Amino acid sequence: MTKISLLKCSDYNKANPAVxxxxxxxxxxxxxxxxxxxxxxKPNLLSPKYPERAVTTHxxxxxAVIQLVKQAGATPIVxxxxxxxxxxxxxxxxxxxxxxxxxxxxxxxxxxxxxxSKEIDINDKNIKKVSFSNVVLNCDGIINxxxxxxxxxxxxxxxxxxxxxxxxxxxxxxxxxxxxKNKDFADLLTNIYLFLKDKIRFTLxxxxxxxxxxxxxxxxxxxxxxxxxxxxxxxxxxxILDALKLDVSKNNVSKNLGISKKDIEGSSIxxxxxxxxxxxxxxxxxxxxLDYIPKSLVKTLGIFLWVKAKINEKKCLKCMLCVxxxxxxxxxxxxxxxxxxxxxxxxxxxFCCHEMCPxxxxxxxxxxxxxxxxxxx
Numbered sequence: 001m002t003k004i005s006l007l008k009c010s011d012y013n014k015a016n017p018a019v020x021x022x023x024x025x026x027x028x029x030x031x032x033x034x035x036x037x038x039x040x041x042k043p044n045l046l047s048p049k050y051p052e053r054a055v056t057t058h059x060x061x062x063x064a065v066i067q068l069v070k071q072a073g074a075t076p077i078v079x080x081x082x083x084x085x086x087x088x089x090x091x092x093x094x095x096x097x098x099x100x101x102x103x104x105x106x107x108x109x110x111x112x113x114x115x116x117s118k119e120i121d122i123n124d125k126n127i128k129k130v131s132f133s134n135v136v137l138n139c140d141g142i143i144n145x146x147x148x149x150x151x152x153x154x155x156x157x158x159x160x161x162x163x164x165x166x167x168x169x170x171x172x173x174x175x176x177x178x179x180x181k182n183k184d185f186a187d188l189l190t191n192i193y194l195f196l197k198d199k200i201r202f203t204l205x206x207x208x209x210x211x212x213x214x215x216x217x218x219x220x221x222x223x224x225x226x227x228x229x230x231x232x233x234x235x236x237x238x239x240i241l242d243a244l245k246l247d248v249s250k251n252n253v254s255k256n257l258g259i260s261k262k263d264i265e266g267s268s269i270x271x272x273x274x275x276x277x278x279x280x281x282x283x284x285x286x287x288x289x290l291d292y293i294p295k296s297l298v299k300t301l302g303i304f305l306w307v308k309a310k311i312n313e314k315k316c317l318k319c320m321l322c323v324x325x326x327x328x329x330x331x332x333x334x335x336x337x338x339x340x341x342x343x344x345x346x347x348x349x350x351f352c353c354h355e356m357c358p359x360x361x362x363x364x365x366x367x368x369x370x371x372x373x374x375x376x377x
Contacts, residue, residue: 001267002236002267003027003231003268004228004229004236004268005022005025005228005270006226006270006271006272006274006277007019007021008225008276009208015060015061016064016067017064018227020067022227023065023229025270026202026229026231029068029069029071032231033072033074033201034074035072035073035074037074038077038139039069039075039139039141040078040079040110040135040139040141040142041065042163042165043061043078044057044145044147044165045165046083047358048088048095048358050096053221054147054149055149055211055216055217057146058209062098063104063105065204066102067105069143077139078098078101078102078107078108078110079111079112080112081169083325093109110135112135112136112168112169113133115135115168117133117134117171118134119131122191122194124187126179126187127179127188130167130188131168132168136166139199141200143201143202143203144162145205145206146203146205146206147206147207147216149211149216149219150212151216152215152216152351153182154182155182155246156246156251157215158205159203159233159234159237160189160234160253163193163200163233173327174327175327176352177327177350180327180350182252182288185350186253186255187252193234193253202230202231203229203230204229205226207226208224212283213283214287214354214364216355217354217358217360218354218357220283224277224279225277225278230267234257234259239267242264244279248261287307287364305367306366306367307364307366307367308347308365309322309342309353309364311341311361312360312362313338316340316361318339319359320333322356322357322361322362326352328346330342330347342365
């Protein structure tokens with residue numbers, strides 16, 4: 001039976017005791033970490049955003065876990081591989097609050113790219129070998145600290161998706177070229193999770209403030225007041241998805257791992273009752289409605305049923321991160337063009353550009369038929 005601890009926490013000033021209580025309810029930190037070990041604390045550091053934007057894991061969540069690992073007699077290190085800040089990683093650490101927290105707690109903040117990497121066959125059908133940072137491979141264990149957010153490609157991002165940050169640098173973008181569809185990317189995430197599963201000591205989701213709508217960076221901040229933790233990352237994700245009223249049987253990662261409603265209902269919930277949290281009318285990305293269209297209809301009308309990225313010139317500040325993040329070179333900028341633009345015929349709808357844009361300047365362009373299914377508010 002999977003144990004899941006749920007704690008209600010109204011703001012980050014109260015996060016430290018709430019995080020420690022959540023871990024205590026699972027059996028205490030000594031149940032997961034042993035003296036002398038080197039433990040990687042893996043937050044979500046997608047991009048250089050201030051904590052109140054709810055794009056990255058809040059530093060007070062990280063601080064609490066650092067203190068717990070030290071309490072267990074182990075050595076904590078903190079790290080992640082951001083999607084679009086490779087050339088200015090120190091700025092990302094500063095803006096997200098990681099630099100200050102690690103300095104105050106006297107903990108090493110590691111650069112996944114600088115540490116080198118190793119390619120490993122994880123039995124993925126689309127990618128022969130997947131590159132993992134040496135920081136991830138050489139640590140004794142991982143404590144996974146995702147943010148509760150929506151995701152334009154995967155619908156939802158929490159524990160399993162957060163492990164994609166164990167892949168260093170631009171390799172993450174490159175892999176989208178071979179796994180651009182929801183099902184293929186879910187397969188890749190599943191295989192990454194299975195490869196790292198034995199290293200993960202527990203996953204704790206930062207949902208005090210989460211993100212709904214068109215996440216993981218361009219959505220709307222929503223106060224959710226939840227901290228959720230478990231030693232079983234995948235079941236924890238499925239449990240939260242179910243609480244948000246999304247059919248888990250439609251989630252490709254859960255399907256790959258054989259997780260069903262029965263597994264969710266069979267979990268042992270400790271702490272606050274899930275009914276005490278306000279998850280009503282949680283908004284998922286509208287474009288994911290297409291995932292629920294019958295395959296027979298998609299095969300017949302697929303050429304007329306599409307969603308592509310589109311640059312919103314009113315919001316674009318020409319940082320060109322969309323150009324750099326596109327795995328198939330479908331976004332161009334020319335001398336006679338004032339802004340970047342998307343070549344529809346090359347766009348593979350992976351939405352890396354939407355994920356990485358700092359200014360919410362990437363919108364979704366829909367075919368007429370797709371527009372009949374996807375209705376914006």
